[in-house]
Amino acid sequence: MANPERVKASPLARRIAKTNGLDLSQINGSGPNGRIIKRDVEQAKAPPQQKPTAAIQHGAQTTTQPEIMPLDGMRKTIAARLTEAKQTVPHFYLTIDCRLDDLLTARKNMNAHLDGVKISVNDFIIKAMALALRDVPDANAQWGGDHILKLKQSDVAVAVAIEGGLFTPVIRAAESKGLKEISAEMKALAGLARDRKLTPDQYEGGSTSISNLGMFGVKNFQAVINPPQATILAVGGGEERLIPINGQAVVANMMTVTLSCDHRVVDGALGAQLLHAFKHYIETPVALAL
Amino acid sequence: MSEEFDYLVIGAGPGGYVSAIRAAQLGLKAAIIEREHFGGICLNWGCIPTKALLRSAEVLEFHHHAANYGVKSSGATADLPAMVKRSRDIAKQLNQGVQHLLKKNKVPSFMGAAKLVSKHEVQVTDKAGKTQHLRAKNIVIATGARARILPGMEPDGGQIMSYREAMVAEKIPSHLVVVGTGAIGVEFASFYRALGAEVTLVEMLDRILPAEDAEIAAMAAKSFEKRGMNIRNKAKVSGVKKSPQGLEIMIETKGKQEIIKASHLLSAVGVVANIEDIGLEALSIATETGCIKVNAQCQTNIPNIYAIGDVTKGPWLAHKASHEGVIAAEHASGGHPHELEKLRIPGCTYANPQIASIGHHEESAKAAGYEIRVGRFPFMGNGKALALGEAEGMVKTIFDKKTGELLGAHMIGAEVTELIQGFAVAIGLETTEEELMNIVFPHPTLSEMMHESVLSAYGRAIHI
């Protein structure tokens, strides 16, 4: 149990939380040092539930009536930011296939030497993307309106689906972190995201994002860029495919990824370079350890 | 190629110089350009010199009322030139203080009029007409505002004055008509009334101090009238006739014409932002109702160009300008400064009696949909106020009935401008009535009225 004394909140925020039956430990504080203030509680306050309509109360048409779902703060943010991104960021998309066999072997070997933490394919993807950005520094940048901001480390955001929406916590300087470290950090951030406890410094900024829908059987898709980032990598599921090698049909574990690029920052050739660097690290996992 | 600054500020008022110093503290290479005077309007022609004059008026009034305190004093008279000299000396001292602070923080200053020539370049023209170009990553526009001039009431260096002339007058007007009754208007009205001038306040709206809580404004009006001022509400100046003998001021009140004979007119009808000749057009920097448009981080539509203080939307207050200066500097250095909430900016008027307020007044709270609880406590019920001989005034508090949030506080009476900060802290920390009731206020102080006013909102006041 969290110690209720440890929650930092203004008296007014406490009062509003109490009268609305809200649990302060579930609310993100935006005040100094994460202090929960009125604005945070108001945002967390579930919008007033729609009263059941007369028709429903009378038992008629219950199942066919459309239902109005009020927007919560997260839905509003997602709506506003992604609409802006899709309308103002000139997206283009690059798709590539990566062979996973060596990576899967490496992962198996590594995990055999680890107890407790298990490194996931996604952890490899984070690290590969971070190193790719390091190797192709021109693609590690953000659009700044009248300038381009070149970043000096690879801050990789990872989309985490949660009930009713998603968060994109950021692994900072992922190029300098080991797989074990990335794995542990990702686990902690995903937990905080699910509890809606991420603080702005844990989700703001970033060089790129990774959105992985492989576990849902998705083969390939195109993701919307999360500004001010210049790219996002959409990752499909790994699967066995027949591929021709030297004229022979070979069964290989394959994964398809699509990179969405902000054309204002990353042109086609630069995006392709980044994607090739990524593919190289995925297909040559020993390079990840160098 | 000239050197490049990280942070270049145009205008050394309380917005600009504070912003430059904060930027320097944060490690940015900052510089500032000023065309006229360090400290801006505030230190040279606004906040400080007016407060110095009003203090002189207060000392004079003490002497007039000395007998009430058991002190025999006679023959106290106003020496206006000496009052003005004192006021100018204080302004000069602070002006030099600002230059010293800039030096101490290693912020170089350039004298001259600045004009943006590109997103990263400013041209500075000095008095002799010599120009130089400065380059910077970020530029801050802090050029402030000046008195609004209405046609027919242009300051003429004699009978018709703006605040500048009123601050350095050589003679006490025999009859001063003050047009506009915001803070600046009523402060000069109080000053010259204390010095013996006949004073008439002319307000276009239906009451004086239109930005204040109606109840407080009505108390102020009553008090001013008790001190011998004349007030014309819903009144418009329709013409001014000048002659060597004096002014004939035509006033239209609710359809009725009136001619007021006066020696002087002070036009105090607000300010207009200094947005001309600074290169806004060439860069297409957006303005809105005559002010530069900015976001919560004080950025204009060009992200590396900020605007702060009186050149942006009001309230036109020095502390608002300084606060925005800090926000801009912190944002430019990569920080995430907190937003300035306009309802949390206190405002003070240093008339006699003083007025201080923060947040919603009764009408605006209701208009915003709040159900409210109102607390009131009169100076009459406070021991310290009686000991001071200041039994006139009130502290009013407004709470949200549902949450106990302190929505606003409004005060009139002696030294209330020093008290309001207590409520500003309370609102800033989001206290409710409960914490305020539990806080210990020292006795005997005027601040006890703040406590009692909170108690009164919940039916618990003791001393009334």
Ligand SMILES: Cc1cc2nc3c(=O)[nH]c(=O)nc-3n(C[C@H](O)[C@H](O)[C@H](O)COP(=O)(O)OP(=O)(O)OC[C@H]3O[C@@H](n4cnc5c(N)ncnc54)[C@H](O)[C@@H]3O)c2cc1C
């Ligand atoms: C009579 C009077 C009394 C007041 N009393 C109070 C009070 O009690 N409390 C309060 O909070 N506020 C008061 N104010 C308001 C307060 O003075 C202003 O809100 C404050 O000065 C705004 O600060 P600023 O930095 O935005 O602009 P300013 O103080 O106006 O400073 C702007 C500076 O920019 C310079 N400048 C302009 N254009 C250029 C250019 N192109 N190149 C270089 N330099 C340029 C100007 O010379 C000036 O020094 C008063 C104002 C007046 C007139």
